[in-house]
Amino acid sequence: MASGTGDQTDRLAQLASELLTVSQRLDKLEKEKASAEGKAADGILGAGLERAATPLKVGYTSTPTTELPAEAGTSSPLRVPGSPEVKSGFSSRVILTTYPKQIGIKPIPLEWGAADPVQRGPVTVSRSPSTIGRRNAIGAHGGSYSIYYALALASKELNPDHKPDFTNAEPAVNIGPFPQWSDPKKIVAMDPWGHVVPWIHKDFIDKENIDLRPTIAVTKAHMKLPELEESVKSGRLVPDGKVCLNELGELAVTKFAVEPVWYLPGVAERFGIDEGTLRRSLFEHTGGMYPELITRSDIKVFLPPIGGLTVYVFGDPARMSDPSKRLALRIHDECNGSDVFGSDICTCRPYLIFGIEEAVKEAQNGGSGVVIYFRKEGRALGEVTKHAVVYNARKRGEDRASDYFKRTENIAGVKDMRFQALMPDILHWLGITKIDRMLSMSNMKHDAIVGQGIPIHERVELPESWIPADSRVEIDAKITAGYFTQGHRMTEQELAAVQGRIWEDIDH
Ligand SMILES: [Zn+2]
16 A cells, blocks of 8 residues: 555554543443442433343354454554443454554465465455454455345344355356456456355365355356247247247346455556555545555455346356357346336336347357346436436426436536446456457447457447337437447437426326
């Protein structure tokens, strides 16, 4: 990390000891108050504490076996001010952060980009008592779902001592390893060994009681979409019993689910910023959730609290990495309203279905068809922001294509936060070295992929007949902003004439 973080570390250490003083004072005050009011704690404060403590009353986790004594004058494990320590069952000491030279801190070596998975080392992020001192990653497993995990433990739906049993959870198909897996510049946003963690690092798990979990899972499934029954009926898709299974358009698919694992120096490089700036921004804008982004410059890996991705592969997955086989690819960013509920104000579901149909055809022709679904709702602005933009425009009767990105920018501050810079990692991981048919018009996706050295031979537009009438606003705005088209790119004037339904129309 860049210089200057030494100062930050010192300041944090100072802050930590000030917090300790405050917490000790609060502690003392509580005890005095409790003894003044009697053990039943009938006072308002006492009763409040009692209520707050109820769900956690009978113990939550055993006292950590790994104590982390502080270096003199730096960090000290702190008590949560006002916490009913014994009743909660949490250990009375809260480890707010750790420091590289702290006693008890001995990270499992992790060499990002090492070709041998044992030498590379397991991504270790758990804060369980036997693992917390051995962590070589910041954050938590599960991406955004880590919060539900916390709730499950807090409400005792989940036993903190539960150890996952990965028997029969091996990946459903073999994949790689590919040379890309050991190129620390090609894969920076996922763990290329994330699907084999429980088996490769069994010794750590069994002998040292280190809590390690996979960040990739591979399975097979059938999928059924009503539009594909139509595709079969209309003759565009022909059931072959292998990829397209029957007249209902059911499909056989191999799925890879991937959680984000960021190698911070590599992520910073992709965005053209320094690692210190990246760490500081992540720390600040997650409400200070991960202080080790600041205090542990020796730890380079971060599991961010965001959604991951799922790869849907049609045909033999081995063909993806075979340069002699054709590959059709759809990269799709989540749009719940359209993808799941079929709302017609954008082209998301039509493009997704079109992508699946084309991918299936490619697989049936002896090639490979791949659809990758990223959890990045509403241009990664979230559905609330996205809907605020749409609602605002329509309520004012001004849902014009020419205003589409401007309106987004007014509300969100940017046009789009999907930042495709990290997206190509999954292509490297799948062993993809070229794309024959790219089922996307996005210039951002195109540029990110080509920028990573993966050529795109043909870009395939969403056919006119697939575009819902009311989503012209979105698609025309995108085309004018630089999305790929072989058709007409509108002038600003023409664009201003493209208008969506206004609310009065919908209400009537
Ligand atoms: Zn959409």
